[in-house]
Amino acid sequence: SKGAFDGYTTRIMIFAAVLLVAIAGISLVKTRWRTTWGVKAGGMI
Structure with a gap:
């Protein structure tokens, strides 16, 4: 099985x-x- 820092978890963090x-x-x-x-812009914002 993958650890807590493998797969998508690290990428999302x-x-x-x-x-x-x-x-x-x-x-x-x-x-x-x-x-x-x-x-x-001459203050037009």
Whole structure:
């Protein structure tokens, strides 16, 4: 039988970790993106 770290379990855990890092990264720069794009668009956002 496969151990706890074989098969799909490890892949799902790695995918979940990468997803959380991506969401956290986007959340951190979201405000900066909005202000930068707002200035370039003439505040029309």
